[in-house]
Amino acid sequence: MKGSDTKEYPAVWLQAAGCTGCSVSVLNATNPAIENLLIDEVLPGKHINLRFHPTIMAGSGAPVIEVMEATSRHEKGGYILIVEGAIPTAKNGIHGVVGERNGKPVTMLSRVEELAKDALVIIALGTCAAFGGIPAAHPNPTQCAGMTDILQTRGINIPIVNIPGCPPHPTWFVGTVASILLSGLPKPGDLDEYGRPKAFYGQLIHENCPRRAYYDEAKFAKKFTDGGCLYELGCKGPVTYSDCPLRLWNNGVNWCIGNGSPCIGCTEPGFPDEVSPFYEKTTAVLPEIPKGDSG
Ligand code: SF4
Numbered sequence: 001m002k003g004s005d006t007k008e009y010p011a012v013w014l015q016a017a018g019c020t021g022c023s024v025s026v027l028n029a030t031n032p033a034i035e036n037l038l039i040d041e042v043l044p045g046k047h048i049n050l051r052f053h054p055t056i057m058a059g060s061g062a063p064v065i066e067v068m069e070a071t072s073r074h075e076k077g078g079y080i081l082i083v084e085g086a087i088p089t090a091k092n093g094i095h096g097v098v099g100e101r102n103g104k105p106v107t108m109l110s111r112v113e114e115l116a117k118d119a120l121v122i123i124a125l126g127t128c129a130a131f132g133g134i135p136a137a138h139p140n141p142t143q144c145a146g147m148t149d150i151l152q153t154r155g156i157n158i159p160i161v162n163i164p165g166c167p168p169h170p171t172w173f174v175g176t177v178a179s180i181l182l183s184g185l186p187k188p189g190d191l192d193e194y195g196r197p198k199a200f201y202g203q204l205i206h207e208n209c210p211r212r213a214y215y216d217e218a219k220f221a222k223k224f225t226d227g228g229c230l231y232e233l234g235c236k237g238p239v240t241y242s243d244c245p246l247r248l249w250n251n252g253v254n255w256c257i258g259n260g261s262p263c264i265g266c267t268e269p270g271f272p273d274e275v276s277p278f279y280e281k282t283t284a285v286l287p288e289i290p291k292g293d294s295g
């Protein structure tokens with residue numbers, strides 16, 4: 001529980017163009033559980049005060065919009081902005097709105113511009129928020145964009161951490177928040193070229209895959225129920241960075257390849273267009289494929 005000298009970190013969680021799956025994934029956090037993350041101290045003396053989350057907050061309407069706006073007014077430079085979903089930019093962003101001001105809808109684009117410029121740090125949660133993801137897939141009629149693009153094109157120079165995944169693993173989010181509270185903002189060497197924490201996205205799936213020996217021996221599955229490497233069934237593990245094979249999902253129960261499904265590259269900036277078709281052999285440049293029996 002919180003003590004009287006606990007430092008509060010206000011947080012605003014904005015949901016833009018997405019499916020809410022990233023929120024659902026984070027709600028499945030187990031260590032700590034989400035209720036402990038939100039109610040107790042994340043670390044001794046440090047507490048996240050989640051002030052706005054469209055799906056899980058009890059309130060609605062104008063009062064909660066006021067709470068969100070008051071946070072950016074009164075906590076300049078001190079709050080965490082978590083963005084879930086991509087940002088529609090076509091037609092000045094009118095394809096996605098969050099609340100109203102003076103009886104007129106306020107676009108998600110305006111909200112992120114207003115909230116981002118005064119944040120302590122921005123966490124782009126999920127591939128849509130980080131890179132555009134599925135809402136930005138071809139032909140992208142709403143011209144959805146990820147937060148890095150939004151910040152760069154608008155000259156907003158606030159630190160951003162990308163936590164991609166469709167959805168992201170809850171520990172990638174909780175661990176990133178805990179790291180910021182414990183050690184401060186990430187140093188340049190802590191993030192990869194796409195702004196992802198190397199602690200979670202530092203290695204290719206292919207490097208740690210339990211089916212890797214099959215790949216090296218060119219023993220490829222021909223159908224999903226086969227054993228063997230899933231490369232010829234479309235696995236994007238050789239071009240995808242994340243620790244899924246080591247961390248596993250659903251509290252360590254299983255993961256995509258463990259369940260016989262190829263990795264579809266959901267943590268990569270080019271997801272989904274550049275890793276499609278999901279179930280066809282990738283044409284990306286791969287580690288050398290061994291010669292030999294492919295049966
Ligand atoms: S191609 Fe996929 S299934 Fe095969 S070893 Fe690499 S990551 Fe594992």
Ligand code: SF4
Nearest residue numbers: 244256263264265266
């Ligand atoms: S194994 Fe691949 S598709 Fe599955 S969650 Fe990890 S990165 Fe995403």
